[in-house]
Amino acid sequence: MADTRLIHGRYRLLDLIGRGGMGEVWAARDESLERRVAVKLLKPLAPGHEESFTRVLRERFRREARVAAALQHRGVTVVHDFGEYEGGLYLVMELLDGRNLSQLLDDNRQRPLAVEDVVDIAEQVAAALDYTHQQGIVHRDLKPANIMRLTDATVKICDFGIARLGADIGFTSRLTGTGVAMGTPHYMSPEQIAGAEVDHRSDLYSLGCVLYELATGAPPFDLDDAWAVLVGHRDTVPRPPREHRAELPGFLDRVVLDLLAKEPDQRPDDAGELGRRLAAGRAAAGRPGGPVPRAARRTPRLPSWTEGMTTGHKATRAFSPAIDPDPTAGLTGEWTAPPADPYRAGGASASREAERAAPTAKALAALDSRHGAGLSLGRLGRWAEAGEVHRAVAAERAHLLGPDHPDTLASRYEMGFTLSRTGRAADALREFGKVAEGRARSLGPDHPETLDARQETAYVLGRLGRHFEAHQVYVAVLAARERTQGPEDPDTLRCRHNLAFNLSRLGRLEESCAMAQDVAAARARVLGPGHPETLVTQYEVAYALGLLGRWVEALAAYREVARGRAVALGRDHPDTLAARYEIGISLGRLGRSPEALELYRELVADRLRVSGPEDPETLRARHGLGVNLGRLARWEEALKEAREVCALRIRVLGPEHLDTLVSRREVAVGLGWLGRWPEALDVYRKVAEARERVLGADHPDALASRNDEANCLEQLGRGPEAVELYRKVAALRRSGHH
Known part of the structure; x- marks a missing residue:
């Protein structure tokens, strides 16, 4: 290839x-x-x-x-x-930077790993399994090749939900003459070998096999013949790991043997119990080990793409019959094509009324399946494709069920959502308005789904810069939600969060901050302090505090968000890294540039490892590092950093992207502080010209760049030119009311 x-x-x-x-x-x-x-x-x-x-x-x-x-x-x-x-x-x-456990053993020439490493890996895998098992998901193919240890010692499990497809699709090898479908027999539980039903305890057995190999250098039944390996899992009690390696602590020996019990009931109850036993044993043995990962919370976690979404409940399909959809319906190639007409041809009048009166279960099931496919495309961020699916389904549902049927309106609601996500805010506004009107007629003005549509209308109004109109809609929807759903219903809190955000756009910063603090406290009570929605609101609190100049409080709030996201999402999650970036901004605003500089160095290293050298967020972190070098008067280093970031942004984002222009201005700032004013003037002038082309001559950033240029002219002794430029800027500010 x-x-x-x-x-x-x-x-x-x-x-x-x-x-x-x-x-x-x-x-x-x-x-x-x-x-x-x-x-x-x-x-x-x-x-x-x-x-x-x-x-x-x-x-x-x-x-x-x-x-x-x-x-x-x-x-x-x-x-x-x-x-x-x-x-x-x-x-x-x-893309993970590290080695899987099989490779680590190969690197170590099949010698066992250090005891501290074995315990650390065991605790991290137990924490991950505890989380996935709580979601009702069993891996079924846990083995060293499916567990990665990254360069920072983080351990990750790979191939959840995918490995089990192997037997069905024909990927797995088969034991010669046995007919037993399998991957690697060294890590299979006895119940898997017997073809019985498996649950989370099968994963615990497989983990026991992995830990046995890490601790001793060989799996528990290290035989050349695959069938003999399977018989060993089924019938033979494994030798204790300490018989192979006497230095192993007793608690680890006991844990591994308990995991390898033949009967699932004799193993630890769950991965959470396993993690607690490992932590307790490590502490009792006096081994330092790594930090014990906190057990996953039972509150539902939302992926990062849900941040900022304002949808509530979907349509309940109150008028649709209960159907078990055809599992093969709605596959690629069928999603946007109308279903075959299930009705006999007849006169023009026979038609629509009859079709609406008795749509077939098969037709409705196909539409349900296609609607679900559209939702899945949206979850993957493929909004344009999702929009086409929902548009086609909405037309078919209107034809079969009528324009005000909840299913039809559900499809139109999703159309509005995809229009909003693809930048077509005005079209989305019209769509949500029509859905709100239809739901008010069919479900009532205070029905939660009617309020969902009205709330989305407010959100899109805000996107269009019509914040006062958005405020009026949010206030009305919030009053209805508090009256019908209660003040601490998650949908009510989501509406209050959006209202707080919109207040800040109206310049009502004190009100915005106070409301966001109230919402954060309520979400912590209802959803838990570590829930992503709680942390999103806390992030909004920190942002509002920064706008108010209350940087000490903003710094504390951003740090709390960063800690919460590290626990809930992981240290390297984009949302965690974003909060760490804002901590650096806050430190800089407080004049604590040495701390900010150290933070940005660490953040740059993490961004490089996670996202690569040309990711826009890596470049943003490098920009922050350069700014703080300048604040510490290390101008040669600051100028070098600014030039490198600018060159990368030109290549990645384009020469006139707003972030690129910020970097070009930073180059000019460095040149000025080094006394290289003629070079600085040339850069300032080019930044001003580019901002005028991109933003308009009266935009605040364009005017600020012209002021930079005038200041540079003053430094060069060209006073009359500087005065004339200052006058032009003042006139533009007055004409544009800036």
Whole structure:
């Protein structure tokens, strides 16, 4: 496969980094988001299957991939996207910098790992399994090759929800002459071997096999014959690990043997108990170890793409019959095509009324499936495709069910949402307005779904800069929600959060800050202090405090958000890193530039590791580092940093992107402080001209750049030119009311 291979015009394959039974893994570049990712290309579907069978398998792949994409835990590899390309299936995941445990053992020449490392890995894997098992998800193929240890010692489990597809699609090897489908027999639980139902305790057995190998250098049943390995799992009590390695602590020996119990009931009850036993044993043994990951909270976690969304409940389909949809309906190629007409041809009048009176269960099931497909595309950020699906389904539902049916309005609601997400705010506003009117007629003006549509109307008004109108709608919706749903219903709190945000855009900063603080406290009570929605509101509190100049309080609030996000989402999650960036801004505003500089150095290192050198957020962190070098009068270093960031932003973002222009101005600032005023004047002038082209001559940033230029002229002794330029700026400010 050539290194120029481009999947769906988005994912460019760069380097082959792995090949196994399920396919290949490539380091790749996401051309849309400008970030490095890993792409797993699964082997083509096994030949000889009927089309109906392969269609079901493709649907199972989509379903399992959605499960994997919904997992949000620092110990689970993030799945960004998935799909089908040239007859094969693919997954797009975060690109991890590290080695899997099988590679670590190979690097160590199959000698066991240090005891501290074994315990640390065990605790991190236990925390990740505790989270996924609470979501009702069992891995089923836990083995050293599916567990990664990153360069910062973070441990992540790979292939959740995907490995189990192997047997169905034909990826797994089979034992010669046995007919037992399997991957690697060394890590299979006795119940898996027997073909019985498995639950979370099967994963615990597999983890016991992994830990046995890490601690001793070999799996518990290290035999050449695969069938003998399976018999060992089923019938043989393993030798205690300490018989292979006497230095192992007793608690670790006991834990591993308990995990390897033949009967699931004899193993630890769950991964949470396992984590507690490991932590207690490490503490009692006096081993330092790494920090014990906090057990995952039972409050539902939302992925980062939900931040800022304002949707409430979807339509309840009150008029639709209860149907079990066809699992093969709604696959690629059918989503936007209208279903076959299920009615006999007749006269023009026979028609629509009869069709609406008795739409078939099959037709409704197909529409439900296509609606769900549109929602899934939206969750993946593929908003334009999602919009086309919802548009087609809305038209079909209006035809079959009527324009004011809740299902029809649900599809139109989702159309509005996709229009908003693709930058078509005015179109979204019209769509949400029509949905609100239709729901008021069919469901009532205070029904939660009617209020959802009205709330989205307010949100889009804000996006259009019509903040006063948005404020009026938010106030009315909030009053209705408090009256009908209660003051601490999650939808009520979401409305109050949006109202607080809109107040800040109206300049009513004190009110905005006070309301955001109230919402944050209420969300902490209702959802938990570590829930992403609680942390989003706390972030808004910090932002409002900064606008009010209350930087000491803003700094404390941003630090609280960063700590919460590190626990809930992981230290390297984009939302966690964003909060750390704002901590640096706050430190700088407080004149604590040495601390800010140290923070930005660490943040740059983390961004480079997580996102790469050309990611816009990496460049933003480097910009902050350069600004603080300047504040510490280290101008040669600041100028060098500003030039490097500017060059990268020109290549990545374009020469007239607003962030690029900020970097170019920073170059001019450095030149000025070094006394190189002629060079500074040239850069200031080019920044001003570019801002006028992009933003308009009377925009505040363009005017600020002209003031920079005038100040530079003064420094060069060209006073009359400077005075004339100052006058032009003042006139533009007056004419533009700035």
